[in-house]
Amino acid sequence: MQLIELRNYLDTLLDASRLKDYCPNGLQVEGRSEVARVLCGVTASQALLDRAVAGGYDAVFVHHGYFWKGEDGTITGFRRQRLRTLLSNDISLFAYHLPLDVHPELGNNAQFGRLMGWQGEARFADQELGWIGRPAAGADGKTAACIARSVAARLGRDPLLVGDGDRAVRRVAWCTGGAQGYFEQAILAGADLYVSGEISEQTVHLARETGVPYIAAGHHATERYGARAVAAHLRERLGLATDFVDLDNPV
Known part of the structure; x- marks a missing residue:
């Protein structure tokens, strides 16, 4: 074309x-x-x-x-x-x-939520970048520590869990990549847990002082899925020959 x-x-x-x-x-x-x-x-x-x-x-x-x-x-x-x-x-x-x-279907947040089995119910933060909803049913949704183990299994890397791992999680908020700056907005939106790619020094104190745990799962690791979804979309809708390459990145 x-x-x-x-x-x-x-x-x-x-x-x-x-x-x-x-x-x-x-x-x-x-x-x-x-x-x-x-x-x-x-x-x-x-x-x-x-x-x-x-x-x-x-x-x-x-x-x-x-x-x-x-x-x-x-x-x-x-x-x-x-x-x-x-x-x-x-x-x-x-x-x-x-x-x-x-993007509601192909976007990094939509694709990451789908990977985790989370049901997005609302948006929060600037330009509605963050998602909030219900965690997966069963063992994955019991506590923050359970969800951290689920994240590790699905991403193939161990995330960093800061704060109360035993906290029951009824509502999980997430925003992929470097979205640690939206943590406070996630708390105000009613999240029991916030998941993003990166973490900053002050994020640790906020997790400890508010009681809302934080999972840093990796910037690259959480943002692999939007570009992969676009590759599939272009192949299926436009007939283009597309490939997705995931170049290893520890961050």
Whole structure:
């Protein structure tokens, strides 16, 4: 399909213009005009770009792209190498940050909740980024410690549980990635437990002092699922040849 058609489709699908963000969402680097093969991943790292070149892909789709507010805008060093790889191989780069977090079906929060078997019932925090609802029935939903073990089993890595692991969890709130700043809003929304990707020093004190435990499950680990869902969507709906690559990241 035409690159402009894919751009318009993705912008509409993910409602790219609706959210205030820290980067431009959509087509960040323009490549060849025809797109048949798309490689999807979490971050537009050099390793992912090298995979795209080796595999003969026409475009790359990621959650974490380029041109973040506040960063050095000079095209030198690793930034030059990344852009050189894309431009010299005529590969396009699509990046959707917050739009891929909030999408009700394909988004990171929706996909993570589905993976965990949680029933999302409401949104909270700025731009309705956070989700809150009921944990999975059975042993997974009894206590914060039980849920932490369930997170470990599903993500294939041990999360960090801070606070009262014995607290009964009737309502769980979550926001993937670096969303520790929404912890207090999750507490005010009535959460018995908050799950995100990252954790900060002050988060520990808030968990201890409020009695609401916090699970830090990994930024990359919690945000692998939106880009994977988009890969499947583009394959099924548009007939594009798509692949998702999960490059190992311990964070």
